[in-house]
Amino acid sequence: MARADPPGRTGHDDPEPGVERQGLLPRRGRAAGGPGPPRGRLAVLAVLSVALVAGVASVAARRGAAPPPGPERAALGATVGLLDWGHMAKVPPWLSSIEEGAEKAVAIVLGQSLKPDGTASQLLVDRATKAKELLDNGTVEALIVSGGDPKGTGHTEASAMAKVLTDLGIPKEKIILESQAFTTAENAWFALRWIPKGTGQFYIVTSEFHMPRARYTIDAVFSHFYRMVEETYKDDPSWKDKARRYPRLTIREVPTASFCGNSSSNLDGNLTDGWTPIKGDVSDLSLARRAADEFWYIGSKRVDDDLFGRSEQQMLWPVQIDVTQDPDNTANFNSALAAAMNVHRALCVCTSPPEGKGSEVDYPLRLPASTQFPDGVQADDWERVRSSCEPR
Numbered sequence: 001m002a003r004a005d006p007p008g009r010t011g012h013d014d015p016e017p018g019v020e021r022q023g024l025l026p027r028r029g030r031a032a033g034g035p036g037p038p039r040g041r042l043a044v045l046a047v048l049s050v051a052l053v054a055g056v057a058s059v060a061a062r063r064g065a066a067p068p069p070g071p072e073r074a075a076l077g078a079t080v081g082l083l084d085w086g087h088m089a090k091v092p093p094w095l096s097s098i099e100e101g102a103e104k105a106v107a108i109v110l111g112q113s114l115k116p117d118g119t120a121s122q123l124l125v126d127r128a129t130k131a132k133e134l135l136d137n138g139t140v141e142a143l144i145v146s147g148g149d150p151k152g153t154g155h156t157e158a159s160a161m162a163k164v165l166t167d168l169g170i171p172k173e174k175i176i177l178e179s180q181a182f183t184t185a186e187n188a189w190f191a192l193r194w195i196p197k198g199t200g201q202f203y204i205v206t207s208e209f210h211m212p213r214a215r216y217t218i219d220a221v222f223s224h225f226y227r228m229v230e231e232t233y234k235d236d237p238s239w240k241d242k243a244r245r246y247p248r249l250t251i252r253e254v255p256t257a258s259f260c261g262n263s264s265s266n267l268d269g270n271l272t273d274g275w276t277p278i279k280g281d282v283s284d285l286s287l288a289r290r291a292a293d294e295f296w297y298i299g300s301k302r303v304d305d306d307l308f309g310r311s312e313q314q315m316l317w318p319v320q321i322d323v324t325q326d327p328d329n330t331a332n333f334n335s336a337l338a339a340a341m342n343v344h345r346a347l348c349v350c351t352s353p354p355e356g357k358g359s360e361v362d363y364p365l366r367l368p369a370s371t372q373f374p375d376g377v378q379a380d381d382w383e384r385v386r387s388s389c390e391p392r
Contacts, residue, residue, distance in 0.1 A: 093229060093239055093246050100247035102200030105140040106176075107131055107254070108191050110184065110206040110214055111147020111157025113282045118155035120164055121283040122355045123207050126256040128164040131205045134254065135174060140203055143170070144194050146178040146187045184214050185307055188221035189319065195249075202249040207354075208367060209291040209343055211255040213298055216336035218251060220307055223328065224321045255367050258287050261352025262361050287350035288391030295344040298337050299382035334379055335371040341385055342369045348389035 109131045112123055120128070134140045143165065147157025156179040165175055176194045181187045195202075206214050226246040234244050297303055307321040323329045346365035352358030377385060 091229065092236070093233055093241065096247050097195040097197045097199060098247040098249055099198045099200050101250075102198055104196070104198045105201035105203060105252075106142050106144060106194075106196055106199050107134050107140040107203035107205050108144045108146055108178075108187065109161055110187050110204070110210065111145070111161065111181070112207075112210070113151050114149075114153050114155060114157060114160055115283060116151075116153065116281055118153040118160070120157075120160040123256075123258060123283070124157065124161055125164055126258060126354075127205050127207065128161045129168065130254060130256045132165060132168050132170055134203060134205070135170060140201075142174055142176055142196055144176045144178055144191050146181050146191055148180050148182050148186075150182045183306070184210075184217045185221055185321075187214075188218040189225075192222075192225060200250060201252060203252045203254050205254045206256070207258050207290075208255040208365060208369065209258070209287065209294050209347065211253055212336040212339035212343065212369070213294050213303060215251070215253055215339075216298065216332055217303060217307070219332045220321055220323050220326060220329065222249065222251075223326045224319070227325070253368050255369070257363055257365070257367060258350075258354035259352065259356045260287055260347065260350035260354075260361050260363050261356070261358030262349070263352045263358025283355050284353050286352055286391055287354045288348050288389070290354070291340075291344045291347040291350075292386060292389065292391055295340040295382070295386055298333075298340045299386065334373075337379055337382060338373045339369045339371045341373065341377070341382060344386065344389065345374070348391060351391060 109127050112121065114124075115121055128145070131143050131145075135143060145158045145161040145165070147161070149156045156177075158177045158179040162172075162175050162177055166172060178187070178190050178194060181190050204211070204214055204218060226248065229246045230244055233239050304323050307323060323333075326332070343365060346369075349361060349364055373379070
C-alpha cells in the first residue's frame with residue numbers, strides 16, 4: 001500500500017447530501033446492455049437493512065453487553081446469512097473510482113463518542129477545524145465525516161461534525177456523511193463507497209492519540225479490500241491490466257494537537273484488561289489516559305483480534321480480516337506501535353481532559369509522531385514503556 005510520510009445507526013438530524021456520490025462499493029450501475037439491477041445499490045440497501053434490524057442489539061453490543069435474544073437477534077442472523085458480503089462488496093477494477101498517483105484528494109474525518117447531550121466534543125471540533133483547513137487551502141476536494149451513534153444519543157457523530165463544519169462556513173455539497181460506522185475499521189470500510197471518481201490521495205484527520213491505531217486499521221482494511229478484488233477478477237478477460245493490480249490510494253496523516261493541561265481528569269482510570277471502562281463521558285478522560293489506552297490497544301494486538309471479527313458483537317461488520325495475509329502488516333504494525341509509544345511517552349504530562357479544563361501546558365509532542373522506536377527500545381518492550389507512565 002502506498003504510504004506517505006510526514007465506530008451505526010443513522011441519526012434523524014443528518015443533513016441532506018448535496019452532491020452525487022461516486023464510490024467503490026454502492027455505486028455500481030448496470031453495464032451497457034447488461035441485465036439485472038445494479039448490484040452495488042442492492043449491497044447498500046442490504047447493509048442498511050442489517051442496520052435497521054440490528055437496532056438496539058447493535059448498540060448494546062457496542063457497550064459490551066450481549067445482544068438481546070429473541071426475534072431481533074433471529075431476524076438479524078437470518079438477514080446476514082442471506083447476504084453474500086464478499087460478492088456484493090466488490091467492484092470491477094476497471095470501474096474503480098481510485099486513480100493511483102492522481103493528485104485529487106479526499107479527507108476522512110474520524111468520529112468519536114459525542115457528549116451525553118449529543119453535541120460534539122472538543123476533540124471532534126478540533127478534527128473538523130483541521131479538516132476545514134485542508135479544504136480551504138485546496139489540499140482536498142471533499143470531506144467524508146464518518147461516525148454513527150454507538151452511544152445511543154440520538155445523533156450521529158457524522159452529523160455533529162457536519163454541523164461544526166457548516167457553522168464554520170463549509171458548503172454542504174463539500175461534506176459527505178457516512179453515518180453507519182461504529183468502529184475505526186467500519187470508518188475505513190464504509191468510506192470506500194464514497195471515494196470520488198479520480199481520487200488518488202486519502203487524508204486521515206483524527207486526534208494525535210488515535211492516529212497510530214487509525215492508520216494501522218485503515219491500512220489493514222484497504223489492503224484486504226484490494227486483495228479481495230484482485231482475487232475475484234484475476235481471471236476476468238475484461239481486466240486489461242496485465243499486472244492484475246487494483247489501484248491504490250496514497251494515505252496521508254493529518255493529526256490534530258489536543259489540549260494539554262495539568263489538572264486531574266474527572267474519571268478514574270480504573271483498568272480491567274488494559275482498556276479504560278467508560279463509566280461516564282469519555283470526554284472527561286485525560287489526554288494522557290487516552291494515549292495510554294490507544295498504546296495498549298495496539299501493543300496487545302487487540303486491534304488485530306477485532307479486525308478478524310467477533311461477529312456476535314460487530315453486527316455491521318461481517319468482514320473478517322486476517323492481518324497475517326497482508327505482506328506489509330509487520331512493517332505497518334511496528335510503525336503504528338512505535339508512533340503510539342512516542343505519543344504515549346510525550347503526552348504523559350497531559351493530565352487534563354482535552355476539553356480545555358485545567359491550566360494549559362506547552363504541547364509536548366512534535367507532529368506527526370515519529371514511527372521509529374526510541375533509542376534502545378524495541379517492539380517487545382511496549383509493556384515496560386507503558387507501565388512507566390500510568391496516568392489517570
